[in-house]
Amino acid sequence: MEVYTVTIATGTSEYSGTNNYIFVTLVGEKGESERTLLDNPGLDFCRGAVDQYKVTSPSPLGSVLLVRLEKQKYWVEDNWFCQYVKVEPPSGDKVLIFPCYRWLIGDVTVDLREGTAKTQMDDSLPQLLAHRKTELQERQKTYRWVTWAPGIPRCIEAKTEADLPQDARFDNEKRSDFEHSLQYALLELSLKKLAIRFGKSWNDLDDFKRIFWKLRSPIAEYCMEHWKEDWFFGYQCLNGSNPRMIRRCMKLPENLAVTPDMVQSSMAAGTNLDKELKAGNIYLLDYAILDGIPSNTIEGKPQYIAAPLCLLYQHPNEGLIPIAIQLEQTPGLDTPIFLPRDPPLAWLLAKMWVRHAEFQVFQLLSHLLRTHLVVEVFCVATLRQLPAVHPIYKLLAPHLRYTLEINCRGRTQLISANGIFKRVVSTGGDGLLILAQREYKVLTYHSLKPHTDFTDRGVSQLPNYFYRQHSLMLWEAIHSFVSGMVSLYYQSDHDVQGDLELQAWIRDISQEGFTECPNFGLSSKLSSREELSTLLAVAIFTSTVQHAATNNGQFDWCAWVPNTPCTMRLPPPTEKDLVTMEMIMASLPDVSQSCVQMAITWHLGRAQPDAIPMGQYTEDHFTEEQALELIERFRMELKEIEGHILSQNEGLQLQYLVLLPSRIENSITI
Template sequence: MDYKVTVATGTSEYSGTNNYIYVTLVGENGESEKTLLDNPGLDFCRGAVDQYTVKSSAPLGRLLLVKLEKQRYWVEDNWFCRYVVVEPPGAGGVLTFPCYRWLVGNVKLEIREGAAKRGSEDSLPQELNHRKAELQERQNTYRWQAWAPGIPKCIDAKTEADLPQDMRFDNEKRSDFESSLHYALIELSLKKLVIRFGKSWNDLDDFKRIFWKLRSPIAEYTMEHWKEDWFFAFQFLNGSNPRMIHQVQKLPPGFRVTGDMVQIFLKPNTTLEKEMQDGNVYLVDHAIIESLPTNVIKNQRQHIAAPFCLLYEHPDQGLIPIAIQLEQKPRRHTPVFLPSDPPLAWLLAKMWVRHAEFQVFQVLSHLLRTHLVVEVFCVATMRQLPAVHPVYKLLTPHLRYTLEINCRARTQLIAKDGIFKRVVSSGGDGLLVLAQREYKVLTYRSLQPKLDFQDRGVSKLKKYFYRDNTLMIWDAIQRYVTGIVSLYYPSDSEVLEDTELQAWIKDVTEEGFANVPKLGMPHELTTKTDLITLLTVVIFTTTAQHAATNNGQFDWCAWVPNTPCTMRCPPPTDKDAIDMQLIMDTLPDISQSCVEMAITWHLGRAQPDAIPMGQYVEDYFTEPEAKDLIAEFQKDLRDIDESIQEQNKGVELPYLYLCPSRIENSITV
């Protein structure tokens, strides 16, 4: 019996191999001959799709597995296999075996036929044994580790070099990531050198001297408009930290603002009390960073404030700030800053709020609530779901590169001697304390945008483009996930009885999120609705939520006075004593400013190898019904993209971070 076999090699650099490759076909009635696939060095080139004939002395029956084996030929040469296609003799049709794995060393690998199956749908010993063996191997490879107490667990890997090859960056990605960082730091060094031979910071215009090549249209717009109150307020809605603003019916106990103080900023014939009751007053409260341990940089203690910022949706002016207090527990001389104060006093108060925003969005909104939350799902997926499982097939494209970028963050960004320690006021001990505080209050509910907007009372807030775009994308993901789940889980009972799925959610909640006391995520999935909601949260977090916090960070941080990474003097207590010299002494110095600009450019720039949201370059699903659902999802995303682009035509300050074409399919940076 002759079986036609097609083998596809990866398309990225160094995917090909000159080693020996063998294949064996496994059917319900037996196995084929172990067949050497042609001459080493002649086939399996990068991007190659090679065809062979594999013989069997008797019909194999229904094909179950393809066994691949790689053996060294002269030198070790890793190989990336995309897929294997088998055409049995006769009219048996064509079967696809997705692989998308690296074969490293002298290794054997078994891959399943592409149809997604729950464990209960397998009955043959070969299928059941393969599921069990695959998970045992994965659980030995992907182990939990507590990186620090009080935060979710992560992958057991000291550096990215300890990760399995399948979780590593491709060579092109690694080269680009490291060269872009090198480029940014070289420009940083040149700027510092030029400025060192010139003058130091004397006034705010001096910050223009570090713009050079690293710039963007919104960064330049920020430079021109950052002092304006409407622009300051706009960033709470559509900047890199759009999740903090919430409606208030009454003021927090420690906030000393009174109605008389802000009366002049409200519409005529009203009061602060009435406007709060009417739902027009909002608050941004940075209590989470109160009394945070502060960093020491160049033997100088840095400073952090935990401000209140009160905002009012004026019928004519839109959202504007009307009061700022820089301490949660005011002392006798703690001032409340107002727009009617001396201009430099009001400006410095806003800078302190933006400085608090830098700490919260970088450490909490970005790193912890996207990167590290998703890492839990990534590790649990690799440990508990075999490659043939429908949920594995659904999630794995959205987990690409996340483990490596997180390992790099732990070793390069937030390590004891990392970039945060060098230039950020919460670097060092403060960063861990901040993370631990966040995870004490993190809830599953807050990861679901519809509930989050409802809880924050922002459903009617005007020009909240992040909210509007988020809801469109959430609905599209939910429709797609509902289709996939309904395809493989006809009723709730199949969800409840899926032992692999239950082991997965148990690993997520009892291992990964063991140190998150108020999370409220179910430890057991009992209905399709439970499963749909959870999977929608995961995909939304890996795509849109990460894009919303990551992709604009250079736009809002490149002009350093708009979002300073650190403050070198304590918060002011005397409005009349604030002058330009105090502001310049407080803002980051030349070196800190250059590093902030370089790193936010490096992390926020568009990635050359980015896979846009909903584009599945690897065909894990092979069934026509699943492919139809993917096509519908992609159409939904195109429609959303066109709608957002249309809304932003001719807009002076566009909000395009949540265009699906600009959102990556996974967290890769």
């Protein structure tokens, strides 16, 4: 008689425990143990419990290949979240760890593999190969592709988050916090609207201060004080909520009717526009993608959209400053060039229109499309094509946590036909989908790599571009970590080419997820370890660093509504001399729209109470020592980057701390 010691850990989140029957069977090379009932229902497997049992076998099992867990109802159905199972052989050999990290729902049987990461080529036993195949067949029935709308990345088939499998859902604490946070923000919004309704409506810009109650942040308040200043406008192009819009301008666009004389007064002494263009000191914001987008109608009133071009100059003393703004793509008598020397209100309103365009592009394209929807493709493909024992599944799993649910909530609550964007954003309704479709047509895999993105935009030498500096440091750390992991499990390029599961994964990504994307430029085959490492680095960078850069600061830059208005209620001005404060106030979002903008950006941009910081892994998918050493080295490198960023920000009145590794989540959860 052989006696094995079996340790089972139950999850620590609310409702993880169970009072149902739990059975275990050890499956070895030479046979199976007795099917063993592990507890008296209701006494063991409590939330956070680590329970130990003895399991017997009439004869030696040899190497333990699988742990079979069975859950059966006792009186009432009670789901169970199992973290892992440990098995200590009677010989006293090394304790084996079988990661689980999944819900057992209903009367169900689950077979767990030992935690050593293995590709399909590493397995030779028919039993283990069959296990891989069965696991993927079940997952492919559960996780299915669907086209939510034509011309954007495909997503998980789920009409609402309630249709998702339990393993893809928020924990109860996360769900409660998410819904409480939203209700809290909307309650304060309602109180503000009520208070203002019995007072006066917007008359001047200072009136917006009346919605700064408990929802506030140091940067939002700094923004409130400095938003009119040209240097601050330029700073936001570099380190605001959409830091990847700006690009170097070596030659003025033909549709930008700016002449050297117009901007001469903005130039430093002894230079002119032509010299600065050649020197590479002129930059451009071009919102051509907004041209012709149908605008929203809110409560029966039309909203307005412009497609501005904004010229900026890297001034040797004043920093990056705007020097000319044209509010439409086609020049003409009704499309004046706004300049810093114009009447102050005209110049201010022109900058507001640029920032309004910024709101549309950053929320729908830089944030939603280029992070949430791109990462969802990786998430669905990984769940469909890679078994839990696969090293690439283990590597990606922490970076896919909660992404399916938050995206489902986004589709139903934010961008649906009656969602928040339809209620308060100028591109709400048909416009947001058309805008996303335009971006998707030109989206490239190349542009998701930060190095090439900065080079292509010609911004590698821009000073005080903290987003660039920090994201490149983090990219190098991620790529180095991922390359180490890939080299650990793939000894050669041939191993990558021969991994059939991996090749099915890349086909699912390129041919299913990114279908209808003609210029994406991602091959449907992986030929080398470097190709694989770069692709994995892109997936992890996008789900961590890039998402943090566009999401985490949105309240800071949008809470002061005139700085980044979600909608405009009057068309762009056609005559500079006719701009008045009354026109500005009538253009900006009204009381209700302003309150919603502030509430939602706070709700979506706030730090999450259950956030798992980048590089911290609460689930131990990897068990082998070499992999754990690489993870620890990655953590140490992130700690060094954290120290460097903190040191760089010492003494700065306006700090850029969005990309501190401790403030970046491991996955897109909000």
